[in-house]
Amino acid sequence: GAVVSQHPSWVICKSGTSVKIECRSLDFQATTMFWYRQFPKQSLMLMATSNEGSKATYEQGVEKDKFLINHASLTLSTLTVTSAHPEDSSFYICSARDFLGQGVYGYTFGSGTRLTVV
Amino acid sequence: DAKTTQPNSMESNEEEPVHLPCNHSTISGTDYIHWYRQLPSQGPEYVIHGLTSNVNNRMASLAIAEDRKSSTLILHRATLRDAAVYYCIRGSAGYARQLTFGSGTQLTVLP
Numbered sequence: 001g002a003v004v005s006q007h008p009s010w011v012i013c014k015s016g017t018s019v020k021i022e023c024r025s026l027d028f029q030a031t032t033m034f035w036y037r038q039f040p041k042q043s044l045m046l047m048a049t050s051n052e053g054s055k056a057t058y059e060q061g062v063e064k065d066k067f068l069i070n071h072a073s074l075t076l077s078t079l080t081v082t083s084a085h086p087e088d089s090s091f092y093i094c095s096a097r098d099f100l101g102q103g104v105y106g107y108t109f110g111s112g113t114r115l116t117v118v
Numbered sequence: 119d120a121k122t123t124q125p126n127s128m129e130s131n132e133e134e135p136v137h138l139p140c141n142h143s144t145i146s147g148t149d150y151i152h153w154y155r156q157l158p159s160q161g162p163e164y165v166i167h168g169l170t171s172n173v174n175n176r177m178a179s180l181a182i183a184e185d186r187k188s189s190t191l192i193l194h195r196a197t198l199r200d201a202a203v204y205y206c207i208r209g210s211a212g213y214a215r216q217l218t219f220g221s222g223t224q225l226t227v228l229p
Contacts, residue, residue, distance in 0.1 A: 044219040095162075095217075104150060106164050109161030
């Protein structure tokens, strides 16, 4: 089946620095990828939709200048958390649309990135 | 608005069947029902999906009520590795929009 590779799996950074998270579709082309954030004991919250070759679409309340998304190829989307602060510490997860067959699309998720800002 | 309702938590004994319910009373005629699960510290993984008929795959079975206002995910023999948060999600067919996750059901499997 479709595989989405996400790196790094965890990262610790100092407050004020930037962190880049990569999301790759390994065996299929993903024109659209999604970025989610998940705080402890909570559900996934969609942050933005990443479209290959165009600007990302951000959900209400998500700062686009803080969470930079680049989707320069059909297999790679990146999320950069700029000037990270402790409140940005969270579990970030990407996903890509996947064809399940019979006209139905599902989603394949990366393994997630645990970001800790100290 | 996830538009599905699931119990917050359920428990099951190992090697026994588990029935995870989901209410989606406002589902439209073309919405599919998707189930994903999330193991600790991992991204969600696809479990099963269906429209009207009951569905089976290697992971689970999905029983959909005749009026489609509810469905049940069935794990035939729960293992410790099935302990996860299970999400029931409505999704349109075709080139669907992003998934909207509700709170899900935390399944605990007891040895």
